[in-house]
Amino acid sequence: MGMLLAFTVVPVKAATFVAWEVSGVPFGDTLNVRKFPSGNSQKQSAYPNGTVLQMTGKCTGGVNLFDISGQADWKQKQAVRYRWCQIWHDPAQIGNFVTGWVYGRYIEPH
Known part of the structure; x- marks a missing residue:
């Protein structure tokens, strides 16, 4: 008997x-x-003020940075202030990119 797989x-x-x-x-x-x-x-790593981060868009509490990107900067900051947001980074700086999480209080739209 054959098995049908759908992707x-x-x-x-x-x-x-x-x-x-x-x-x-x-x-x-x-x-x-x-x-x-x-x-x-x-x-995983640590970054100083001014470092530009590559955000995946995903934050805890169902906040999506893509969905709020058209809002004023202060509203975006307010939306993530008490949430964790996911980044895509290379902690060892050797080309091995992974996801990590930063606390929203310390990030703002670039």
């Missing part, structure tokens, strides 16, 4: 990123990037 191609926004930057981190400190959206999760 559906679904377009993915994986190659599309929203640029936000690190902002509001206290002087001399950096924004930690975590493996999971939690302050207790493994630290």
Whole structure:
């Protein structure tokens, strides 16, 4: 008896990123990037103020950066202030890109 397998191609926004930057981190400190959206999760990397991040668009609480991108900057910042947002980065700077999470209080639209 043969088995029929059906595959559906679904377009993915994986190659599309929203640029936000690190902002509001206290002087001399950096924004930690975590493996999971939690302050207790493994630290992957850290970036200083002004670093432009490649955001996947996904934030906790169902916030999508693509959906809010047309709003005023202050409204976008307000929407992510208490959420974790996912980035696409290369922590070791060797071409090995992975996803990580940053706390929304320390990022703003670029």
